[in-house]
Amino acid sequence: MLVLLVLVLVYHIIIRNGEPINLRNIHEFSREIKQDELQNKVLKKENLLKGVKPIMSANNNIINVKSNVNDVKTIVGVVKTIVNDVPTHVNDSKINVKDVKTRVIDAKTNMNNVQTKAKPQKSNFNIDPPQKYICAIPEGRLGNEMYIFASAYGTARRHGVKLIMNNVAHLKEAFNIDGAYETDWEKCAKVPVIHEEACCRVSKNIFNVSADPTVLVRGYMQSYKYFYQYRAEVRKYLTFKDSVLDEAKDKLRKLLSQRYQGHVVDKRTFIGVHVRRGDYLNAPKIKYGYKVAPKEYLYSAQEYMQKKYSNITYVVCSNDLAWTNKVFKNQHDVITVPMGPAHVDLALLSLMDHMIMTVGTYGFWASWMANGTVTYYKDFTSPGSEFSKGFDKGYLDTFPESWIGL
Ligand SMILES: *[C@@H]1O[C@H](CO)[C@@H](O)[C@H](O)[C@H]1NC(C)=O
Numbered sequence: 001m002l003v004l005l006v007l008v009l010v011y012h013i014i015i016r017n018g019e020p021i022n023l024r025n026i027h028e029f030s031r032e033i034k035q036d037e038l039q040n041k042v043l044k045k046e047n048l049l050k051g052v053k054p055i056m057s058a059n060n061n062i063i064n065v066k067s068n069v070n071d072v073k074t075i076v077g078v079v080k081t082i083v084n085d086v087p088t089h090v091n092d093s094k095i096n097v098k099d100v101k102t103r104v105i106d107a108k109t110n111m112n113n114v115q116t117k118a119k120p121q122k123s124n125f126n127i128d129p130p131q132k133y134i135c136a137i138p139e140g141r142l143g144n145e146m147y148i149f150a151s152a153y154g155t156a157r158r159h160g161v162k163l164i165m166n167n168v169a170h171l172k173e174a175f176n177i178d179g180a181y182e183t184d185w186e187k188c189a190k191v192p193v194i195h196e197e198a199c200c201r202v203s204k205n206i207f208n209v210s211a212d213p214t215v216l217v218r219g220y221m222q223s224y225k226y227f228y229q230y231r232a233e234v235r236k237y238l239t240f241k242d243s244v245l246d247e248a249k250d251k252l253r254k255l256l257s258q259r260y261q262g263h264v265v266d267k268r269t270f271i272g273v274h275v276r277r278g279d280y281l282n283a284p285k286i287k288y289g290y291k292v293a294p295k296e297y298l299y300s301a302q303e304y305m306q307k308k309y310s311n312i313t314y315v316v317c318s319n320d321l322a323w324t325n326k327v328f329k330n331q332h333d334v335i336t337v338p339m340g341p342a343h344v345d346l347a348l349l350s351l352m353d354h355m356i357m358t359v360g361t362y363g364f365w366a367s368w369m370a371n372g373t374v375t376y377y378k379d380f381t382s383p384g385s386e387f388s389k390g391f392d393k394g395y396l397d398t399f400p401e402s403w404i405g406l
Pocket residue numbers: 088091093094
């Protein structure tokens with residue numbers, strides 16, 4: 001009788017629950033166990049986890065709780081203890097004999113399967129396996145840093161591990177980012193480095209990186225797809241500090257009141273325009289394949305917006321105000337914004353209803369944050385250039401489907 005009970009229990013607890021479970025990490029695993037009322041009564045986390053090897057598969061955070069031969073023995077031992085300790089939850093009178101036989105056969109088969117599949121290996125697993133991490137270093141300009149953070153964060157979340165970052169001063173200055181990452185960089189000192197395969201599209205080796213052991217991901221990771229699943233969390237961590245937002249609002253208010261001489265402006269639709277030029281016109285960048293948007297793009301974007309919205313005020317940020325002022329000369333409802341700190345101007349653009357971006361990651365982020373209608377310049381790489389080779393065909397990794405390429 002005891003043997004039957006053990007087998008039934010083994011079947012229930014290990015084999016059935018041992019089917020691939022979508023678990024983020026061992027902590028969630030133990031939380032799920034805690035939530036299970038029956039098991040909560042009879043199992044101590046320590047006992048269950050002892051000798052069970054969680055295998056984190058390299059792909060999508062599936063942990064297959066499988067056991068090797070030794071582990072199965074240990075578990076049987078654990079289950080025996082449980083049965084001895086608290087046998088009351090199995091009500092014999094409810095189990096029909098035929099059912100039990102079938103299930104015992106199932107359980108035996110499953111046990112055999114587990115045993116044949118299991119590779120003998122040394123097992124010295126602790127009750128709590130050491131915590132694994134994704135490590136990342138935000139670098140480059142603000143837009144680059146935001147991508148590296150957001151993509152590394154999304155990758156860490158997807159693999160059920162935490163993020164550790166170094167060099168976060170800029171991001172901290174601008175955003176309420178505390179809580180998104182840990183700072184114990186020591187843990188990242190000697191870990192394997194995973195470089196992205198190519199700039200500007202999703203790299204398989206990072207998207208589906210194995211976070212076991214802890215790894216350092218390197219590259220600009222410029223695709224929203226790395227963090228799309230977790231965009232609400234990323235958004236939360238990339239909300240601007242109150243002081244930054246206040247500064248941006250003050251700046252906008254002053255510009256509006258200058259332009260409209262104190263008249264009410266709340267019936268207007270605000271469309272941000274970001275015109276990236278400056279460094280994009282440097283010879284090496286052009287040779288590499290970078291392009292800037294011509295004025296024709298800006299005019300057709302305005303046309304597009306004017307068909308959709310009325311009473312538009314355009315608010316333009318650019319690192320080439322001389323050129324931009326020429327382009328929008330004589331347009332009453334275009335306000336060009338004197339260049340301020342990058343994060344303050346980004347906060348200002350994030351307040352817009354819609355965005356016309358040109359090229360570059362800064363424009364991407366302004367558009368992402370404004371979260372309205374977005375147009376982008378679709379011919380932003382020279383055909384056949386090194387730069388163009390970094391992107392996927394059709395730029396599907398770069399721009400959300402709803403954005404309009406012009
Ligand atoms: C076992 O099940 C029977 C019939 O369903 C019930 O009458 C009895 O109270 C149960 N015993 C326990 C210990 O739950």
